[in-house]
Each structure stands twice: as C-alpha cells, then as structure tokens.
Amino acid sequence: MIQPAEPSKTPVLSVEGVSKSFPGVKALDGVSFEVRPGEVMALVGENGAGKSTLMKVIDGIYQPEEGSVSIGGETVALQSPQDAKRRGIAMIHQELSLVEDLSVAENLFLGELPRKSLGRVDWKKLYADSRRLLDRLNCQFSPRALIRNLTVAHKQLVEIARALVYETRVVIFDEPTTSLTDRERLLLFEIIRDLRSQGVGIVYISHKMDEIFELSDRITVLRDGTPQGVLETAETDEDSVVERMIGRKVSHAARTDFRSGEDVVLQVSDLWSRGAFREVSFELRSGEILGFYGLIGSGRTEILEAIFGLRKCYRGEIRVAGERLDKHNPEEAIARGIALIPEDRKENGLALSLACDRNLGMTVMNQWGNLAHPSREKRLFEEYREKLSIKAPGPSYPVDNLSGGNQQKVVIGKWLATEPRILLVDEPTRGIDVGSKAQIHQLLRDLAAEGYAIIVVSSEMPEIIRVSDRVLSLYEGRIVSELVGEEISEESVGRAITGVGELASTAHDSNTSPES
Amino acid sequence: MPSSDDSSGELTSGTRRAAAQPPRASGPPEAGPDPVHQQSQEALHEAEEAVVAGGIGARFRALLGLDSPDFSWTKVLAKQGILLAFVIAMVGFSLASDRFLSFDNFSSVLRQSSIIGIMALGVTIVVISGNLDLSVGSMLSFATILVVDLHDKIGPAPAMAVALVAALACGAINGTLVGVLRLNSLIVTLGMLSAIQGFTLIYSGGQNADITNQSDTWFAFFGRGEIAGIAVPILLFLGLAIILEWVLHGTTFGRRIFAIGSKASAAEYSGINRVKTVFFSYLISAFCVWCAAVVMGSRVMGSQNTVGKGYELLVLAAIIVGGASLLGGSGKISKTVIGVLLLGFIQNGLLLLGFSYWTQWLVTWVVIIVAVWLDVGARRGRLLSPYA
Numbered sequence: 001m002i003q004p005a006e007p008s009k010t011p012v013l014s015v016e017g018v019s020k021s022f023p024g025v026k027a028l029d030g031v032s033f034e035v036r037p038g039e040v041m042a043l044v045g046e047n048g049a050g051k052s053t054l055m056k057v058i059d060g061i062y063q064p065e066e067g068s069v070s071i072g073g074e075t076v077a078l079q080s081p082q083d084a085k086r087r088g089i090a091m092i093h094q095e096l097s098l099v100e101d102l103s104v105a106e107n108l109f110l111g112e113l114p115r116k117s118l119g120r121v122d123w124k125k126l127y128a129d130s131r132r133l134l135d136r137l138n139c140q141f142s143p144r145a146l147i148r149n150l151t152v153a154h155k156q157l158v159e160i161a162r163a164l165v166y167e168t169r170v171v172i173f174d175e176p177t178t179s180l181t182d183r184e185r186l187l188l189f190e191i192i193r194d195l196r197s198q199g200v201g202i203v204y205i206s207h208k209m210d211e212i213f214e215l216s217d218r219i220t221v222l223r224d225g226t227p228q229g230v231l232e233t234a235e236t237d238e239d240s241v242v243e244r245m246i247g248r249k250v251s252h253a254a255r256t257d258f259r260s261g262e263d264v265v266l267q268v269s270d271l272w273s274r275g276a277f278r279e280v281s282f283e284l285r286s287g288e289i290l291g292f293y294g295l296i297g298s299g300r301t302e303i304l305e306a307i308f309g310l311r312k313c314y315r316g317e318i319r320v321a322g323e324r325l326d327k328h329n330p331e332e333a334i335a336r337g338i339a340l341i342p343e344d345r346k347e348n349g350l351a352l353s354l355a356c357d358r359n360l361g362m363t364v365m366n367q368w369g370n371l372a373h374p375s376r377e378k379r380l381f382e383e384y385r386e387k388l389s390i391k392a393p394g395p396s397y398p399v400d401n402l403s404g405g406n407q408q409k410v411v412i413g414k415w416l417a418t419e420p421r422i423l424l425v426d427e428p429t430r431g432i433d434v435g436s437k438a439q440i441h442q443l444l445r446d447l448a449a450e451g452y453a454i455i456v457v458s459s460e461m462p463e464i465i466r467v468s469d470r471v472l473s474l475y476e477g478r479i480v481s482e483l484v485g486e487e488i489s490e491e492s493v494g495r496a497i498t499g500v501g502e503l504a505s506t507a508h509d510s511n512t513s514p515e516s
Numbered sequence: 517m518p519s520s521d522d523s524s525g526e527l528t529s530g531t532r533r534a535a536a537q538p539p540r541a542s543g544p545p546e547a548g549p550d551p552v553h554q555q556s557q558e559a560l561h562e563a564e565e566a567v568v569a570g571g572i573g574a575r576f577r578a579l580l581g582l583d584s585p586d587f588s589w590t591k592v593l594a595k596q597g598i599l600l601a602f603v604i605a606m607v608g609f610s611l612a613s614d615r616f617l618s619f620d621n622f623s624s625v626l627r628q629s630s631i632i633g634i635m636a637l638g639v640t641i642v643v644i645s646g647n648l649d650l651s652v653g654s655m656l657s658f659a660t661i662l663v664v665d666l667h668d669k670i671g672p673a674p675a676m677a678v679a680l681v682a683a684l685a686c687g688a689i690n691g692t693l694v695g696v697l698r699l700n701s702l703i704v705t706l707g708m709l710s711a712i713q714g715f716t717l718i719y720s721g722g723q724n725a726d727i728t729n730q731s732d733t734w735f736a737f738f739g740r741g742e743i744a745g746i747a748v749p750i751l752l753f754l755g756l757a758i759i760l761e762w763v764l765h766g767t768t769f770g771r772r773i774f775a776i777g778s779k780a781s782a783a784e785y786s787g788i789n790r791v792k793t794v795f796f797s798y799l800i801s802a803f804c805v806w807c808a809a810v811v812m813g814s815r816v817m818g819s820q821n822t823v824g825k826g827y828e829l830l831v832l833a834a835i836i837v838g839g840a841s842l843l844g845g846s847g848k849i850s851k852t853v854i855g856v857l858l859l860g861f862i863q864n865g866l867l868l869l870g871f872s873y874w875t876q877w878l879v880t881w882v883v884i885i886v887a888v889w890l891d892v893g894a895r896r897g898r899l900l901s902p903y904a
Contacts, residue, residue, distance in 0.1 A: 365771055
C-alpha cells in the first residue's frame with residue numbers, strides 16, 4: 001500500500017485486504033485499493049481478474065469475507081448499492097439504466113422528485129435543480145428533454161449527473177467509452193477531469209490502455225484476484241502495465257511474417273447490396289489473412305454477411321474454389337467451407353442458456369443427419385477445450401457462466417468444428433482483455449499458417465495491423481484501397497480512410513476492375 | 517465474472533467447501549445476482565450427473581442438491597417444487613379421501629388427463645422453440661367433429677385420415693405464419709384459435725355430431741379399449757411422451773428446437789434452418805392434437821362442436837407448471853407429464869372432496885401462479901424479495 005503523501009490526501013475511498021470467494025473460486029484475495037480525492041485511479045486487469053467483484057464490494061452488492069472498506073477514513077459495512085450511493089459512491093455502469101420515456105430531470109431525481117403539498121411534484125424546483133446539475137457538467141441540453149431523444153453520449157452525461165445528486169465523493173466508471181464516438185469520448189474525458197478538479201475521486205475501469213494513460217494519475221493492477229501493485233501513471237509505460245496484467249513479457253518485434261497466400265479460394269465480383277455496399281470485388285487466398293478496415297457503417301460487416309448468405313445481394317457473384325454460390329443461405333455457405341464468427345457473440349454467436357457441448361455441436365449438426373450424437377458433442381468439447389484452452393469445467397457447463405474471452409473461444413471452436421477453409425471473423429476481440437486478445441491474434445495467425453483463408457473485420461487499427469497480410473479499406477460501402485504486406489502501417493491505413501475524398505475514385509477504380 | 521475463471525467446479529472440491537462453510541451463509545453473501553447462483557446451479561447440475569450411477573440415496577441427495585456447496589431449502593423448493601407439490605398433493609388427498617388412493621381412481625385420472633396430456637406434449641416442443649400454440653383447443657374441436665361426423669359417412673379409417681389432414685393443415689398454417697413470415701406466435705395462434713372454431717361451427721352448422729353404431733366399431737378401441745388392463749389413452753399418452761422425449765434429446769431436430777428457443781439468431785448464424793424447424797414443430801403439435809381428437813371422439817362417441825374450448829389454457833397451464841420457460845430454450849417432456857398429472861389429480865381430489873367442478877379453474881390458476889413464482893424464485897435464489 002502506498003501511504004498518503006500528505007494529510008489532506010487521506011483516501012476518500014480505501015479498501016484494505018479484502019477477500020471474497022465464490023464456490024470453487026477465490027475472486028479476491030487480500031486486495032487493497034484506494035482513491036484519493038482529486039485523482040483518477042485506473043483499475044486494470046484481464047477478464048476474471050476480479051475487477052467487477054471488487055467494484056461490487058465497493059458498491060455494497062457483495063460483502064467481503066475479510067478486510068474492510070472505508071469511505072473518507074471511516075470504516076463502513078455497505079449493505080446495498082443504495083447504501084453506497086448515500087455514502088457518496090456513484091457507479092456509472094457500462095449499460096445505461098435510464099427510463100427512456102421520461103425527461104432528463106425526472107430521471108435525475110427518479111424516486112425522489114421534489115414534492116409540494118398533497119404529494120404534487122414541484123416541477124419548478126425539479127427543473128431548477130436539474131439545470132444546476134447539468135451546468136456542473138457543462139451540458140447544453142434541456143432538463144425537459146426526453147431521454148429517448150438524446151445521443152448515447154448525452155445519456156451517459158445524464159447518468160453522471162444523476163451520480164452527482166448526492167454529495168458524491170467517488171465516481172466509478174466501468175468501461176464508459178465502449179459506445180462513444182471519438183468526439184464524445186473527449187467530452188467525457190473533459191468532464192472526468194473537471195470532476196477531478198472538484199476534488200472527487202475517480203475510479204476508471206477500462207481495457208483500453210491509451211485511455212488509461214491519457215486520463216489516470218495512478219493505476220492499480222489486478223490479476224487472478226490478487227493485487228499486482230499500484231503504479232504512478234507518469235512513471236510507467238504500457239508494456240509494464242500489460243506485463244503485470246498478464247504475468248509475462250510482451251514482445252514488440254516488427255512483423256516479418258507476411259504471407260502472400262496460395263490458391264484463390266474465394267472470389268467476390270462486383271457485389272452490390274442495397275443500402276450496404278456496392279461494386280465490391282476481391283479475392284481471398286488460402287493461407288492469408290485479409291483485413292477489412294473501415295468505420296462503422298462502411299459496409300464491412302455487411303460484406304461478410306453477404307458472403308455467408310445472411311444478406312441479399314442484387315448484383316454480382318460469389319465463387320468458392322471457382323464454383324458459384326447459388327442458394328445464398330448459411331447452410332450452403334457452411335457446406336462449402338465458409339464460417340462466420342460474428343461480432344455480437346451474445347446475439348449471434350451463442351445460445352447462452354445451453355451447455356458448451358451443445359453450442360459446439362450446433363454448426364456441425366447438419367452433417368449428422370437426423371440423429372443427435374451426444375458423444376461426438378462431448379468429443380468436440382474435449383478437443384476444443386484442449387486446442388483453444390477454454391476454461392470450462394465440463395461439457396454440460398452453460399456458456400452463460402463463462403467469461404467473455406472463453407465464450408469467444410467457444411464461438412471460434414464451434415466454427416472450426418465445421419472444418420472450414422474460409423474463416424470470416426468480425427471484430428474478433430471486442431470487449432476482450434489484453435491477454436486473451438493476444439491469444440486470439442496468435443490463433444488467427446496460426447490458422448492462416450495452417451492454410452485457412454481468413455478475413456478479419458475490425459475497427460481497431462492495431463488489431464488490423466497486427467494480424468493482416470493484406471488490408472482492404474472500406475469507405476461508405478466501397479473498397480477504397482488495398483495495402484499489401486509491408487505497406488501496412490497505422491499511417492497508410494489511416495490515410496486510406498481519411499484522405500478518402502480525393503482517393504475514392506482512383507483507388508476504387510484500380511481496385512475493382514482488374515481483380516474480377 | 518469471478519466464477520468463470522474457476523476451472524474446478526467439480527463435485528469434490530465443492531463438497532469439501534460445503535462442509536467447511538455453514539450451509540446458508542447468513543443472508544447477504546447470497547444477495548449477489550449472477551455468479552453465486554449460477555455457480556450453485558451448476559454444482560447442482562454436476563452433482564446430478566456425477567451420481568447417475570450412485571444408487572437411490574445418492575440420486576435423492578443430488579435431486580435435492582444436498583451435496584451442493586451452498587445448499588438452501590429455497591433452492592430445493594424452487595428447483596424441485598413441482599415434484600414436491602405433486603407428492604404433497606398426492607399424500608394430502610390420500611389422507612383426506614379414502615376413495616383417492618385406489619387403482620380405479622388413478623386409472624380414471626390418468627385416462628381423463630390423457631387428452632390434455634397428449635396435446636401438452638406437442639405444445640411443449642413449440643414452447644421450447646420459443647413460440648406458443650394457443651390454437652390447439654379449437655383444433656381439437658375441429659378434428660373431433662370431423663372424425664365423429666365422418667365415421668358413419670365414410671368409415672373410421674378414412675375419417676381418421678381426413679381429420680389428420682385437416683389438423684396438419686391447421687398446423688401448417690400456423691407454421692407458415694410463424695415460421696416463414698415470422699409473425700408473433702401469440703397473435704397468430706390466438707387468431708387461429710378463433711378462426712378454426714369459426715370454421716368448425718360452419719362445417720357442423722352448429723350441430724353436434726354422434727356415432728350411431730357405437731358398439732361394433734373398432735374405432736372404440738382408442739378411447740375405450742385396454743391393453744393388459746391399462747386404458748389405451750393412457751398408453752397413447754405415455755407412448756407419445758417417450759417418443760417425443762426421444763425426439764427432443766436424441767435427434768438433431770430436438771437440438772435445433774432448443775437452439776432456436778435459446779437464441780434464434782445464433783441458431784440461424786449456425787446454419788440451422790429456422791423456417792423448417794419452426795414449421796415442423798407446429799406440425800408435431802397438430803399431430804398430437806389429432807391423436808387427442810381420436811381419443812376424444814372414440815371415448816365420447818360423439819362431439820360437441822366446442823369440445824376443445826378452453827383446453828389451450830389447461831395445456832399451457834400444465835406446461836408452465838412443469839417448469840418450461842415461455843421464453844423458450846428450456847423445458848422437459850417428463851416435467852410436462854408431471855404437470856399434467858398434478859393438475860389432473862388436483863382436479864380429481866377436489867371433486868372427491870366434494871368441491872364443485874368450477875373450483876378446478878380457481879385452483880388450476882393458483883397452482884400456475886405458484887409454479888411461476890417458484891420458477892422465478894429459482895432464478896433469483898430467493899422467493900420473497902424481488903431483488904436478486
């Protein structure tokens with residue numbers, strides 16, 4: 001534990017030696033954690049490192065078995081989130097919890113609207129109080145606005161404002177930027193800095209290292225429920241934080257392993273889909289990873305869906321190993337050796353309430369005929385638990401109970417089980433921690449080396465650069481540039497998207513016609 | 517999630533921990549929403565599997581989760597509530613009425629429950645796939661009227677065949693509207709409930725139908741016959757239950773039903789043909805209704821044109837009492853059977869105790885509400901507080 005530097009810096013929140021177990025797992029083991037007034041304390045760790053459990057202890061959802069929590073130097077036994085809120089701890093969750101059809105002001109004071117006689121709502125006071133709160137965050141919008149009509153960023157501001165209704169001493173942000181645009185993110189950071197200057201203690205939880213280094217004063221690292229030390233942000237760097245998180249060194253050797261691929265396994269020529277993309281032509285070779293980079297709405301996901309038969313196209317054709325796809329449905333795609341690992345694993349990847357083996361068997365079932373084969377499902381589970389090091393106790397374990405990274409491995413497993421030649425991977429590491437990310441990147445590289453043809457769609461440029469042998473940049477539904485091997489860099493990929501105004505026509509021409 | 521990094525979860529470590537800790541760790545630690553309960557449910561699950569070969573004592577302990585690391589009676593009640601309710605009802609009625617506990621009475625309850633039961637089996641499959649089928653009541657009226665009316669006109673076998681085609685056609689309409697056009701199954705089958713009843717009334721001209729020559733037609737076998745002293749309707753009910761249990765757990769079709777019910781879009785992304793599967797589930801439901809109609813017509817040897825009115829609710833009640841989630845993805849044929857029997861015995865017991873026939877409606881719905889309560893309680897891990 002770091003001692004407070006000066007008396008005025010008594011931690012506003014301090015957790016001492018907290019332990020918490022669940023059946024079969026010690027989620028927290030002697031964890032200490034503190035936040036001083038007017039600082040941003042980042043909390044990092046892989047999924048399952050105990051961040052959420054620690055936050056639930058601080059929020060009064062869990063009661064620790066050992067150790068203590070003190071707020072403003074006074075030891076407290078928090079019994080519920082309401083309790084924590086009353087004592088000045090505000091939690092801003094990843095999922096917003098606002099009532100869409102009520103006004104901003106009503107949401108701010110939900111459950112405790114100011115009253116006049118006979119229980120009537122004192123609207124005047126409500127709006128005045130709300131205005132004051134919003135002003136504190138420099139919000140321009142009216143307290144009378146309906147939540148439904150606000151942008152995600154503004155909703156988040158309302159959520160933060162709600163935290164300030166009480167005398168707030170600590171605000172906890174849990175992955176707050178996931179659904180924000182860049183500009184909205186900057187706005188949020190400004191507000192966090194503002195809160196900090198007002199003497200509020202901030203806890204900032206994120207997987208994104210750049211944000212942590214931009215914002216935080218100190219960093220607490222957790223791994224497997226045990227503390228890995230507190231670092232001064234100014235005196236450390238990304239690598240040493242990640243090393244503490246994952247417990248091993250990270251290497252940054254420049255890539256030399258570009259592969260050019262062998263036979264053409266997938267040919268897309270002049271493919272058009274209404275409202276999504278147009279004139280899309282490219283080839284994919286076995287043994288290469290083709291990166292699709294573009295902003296949300298650039299058509300990248302839609303192209304994958306079209307290849308996989310989930311989206312209608314009104315022009316163009318798709319050939320697998322020279323033969324045309326003609327039914328355009330997932331069954332045909334799977335039968336021809338195409339696999340799509342979708343972006344949203346909870347919606348499209350997994351049947352969460354079912355067991356691991358059932359999920360793994362889902363894609364291969366079509367090859368089994370009419371009878372189910374529980375023993376094959378169990379074998380699939382054993383095989384992929386081994387291959388992908390899925391942390392799951394048994395085949396009948398519900399996937400719902402696995403961590404995000406392990407769920408993603410089940411999704412990858414169920415697709416590898418179809419023995420595909422072409423892997424379409426959409427945002428393979430969204431919401432996944434650094435350690436698992438690296439594992440999944442390595443896995444993709446290994447698969448390519450084994451001869452799989454892979455398309456990776458990602459909105460994270462580092463990811464695209466780390467895994468791709470070739471990058472196609474997309475802009476508003478068109479392919480605007482192609483970069484091969486050593487041409488791929490942050491700069492070149494970035495330029496392809498931003499300088500698109502002038503490049504669009506030329507790059508596009510050079511790209512579509514000769515290939516098809 | 518803290519629980520997820522756990523690679524142990526095995527029975528042994530869990531048991532040891534249970535011994536070290538008091539079984540019900542003083543309220544608050546239980547208050548957490550997911551990890552604790554998922555973990556414990558999982559432990560229950562694992563325990564079940566581990567003792568399959570372990571004798572009756574072990575099975576019983578596993579059933580009640582006595583070996584689970586965080587055992588509590590709330591969870592037992594919530595998880596096995598239906599079975600407990602069944603046992604309690606049986607013991608209670610046996611004590612209250614000396615006529616209840618007899619082979620004849622049991623046999624008559626089973627026979628009476630078999631029609632609802634046969635229908636409930638098919639609807640269970642629809643419910644597991646995440647849809648509803650409320651049209652089964654009218655479909656029963658329609659098929660029964662057809663089979664009874666045509667029996668004298670074209671003979672029993674052709675009459676049964678026509679009724680089968682008619683039932684399957686109704687099922688196909690449901691399947692097309694819900695499966696192909698993706699309309700909401702509640703609305704579609706509610707509409708079909710009304711439409712088929714209307715069609716039945718038009719067909720029958722508002723008249724009830726009868727079989728005139730009741731004594732020597734082999735058609736009587738289905739409702740009145742016996743094999744080895746057991747009534748044919750009961751055998752049909754149990755036989756179909758066994759077959760559909762196998763369909764759900766032994767075929768890829770069953771796998772697809774569960775997958776679609778659990779997460780339809782993930783199932784589609786996996787290459788599962790949702791249209792075909794949903795369509796087929798409604799055909800199965802219609803087939804079961806046809807079986808029920810044959811039993812009904814054969815037993816009564818006649819039919820009112822609204823004979824199945826209200827059956828859809830009893831069917832749904834049995835399924836809910838059996839613990840299938842109306843949101844899909846979970847449910848068991850065996851539990852539906854218990855649900856059917858529980859409602860049947862409660863109805864019978866109440867009649868024996870001298871309560872009016874109408875009381876059963878009241879009691880049925882009390883039982884349903886309690887069943888839903890227990891089900892939700894199981895997921896929350898506590899019965900009285902809405903907070904997880």
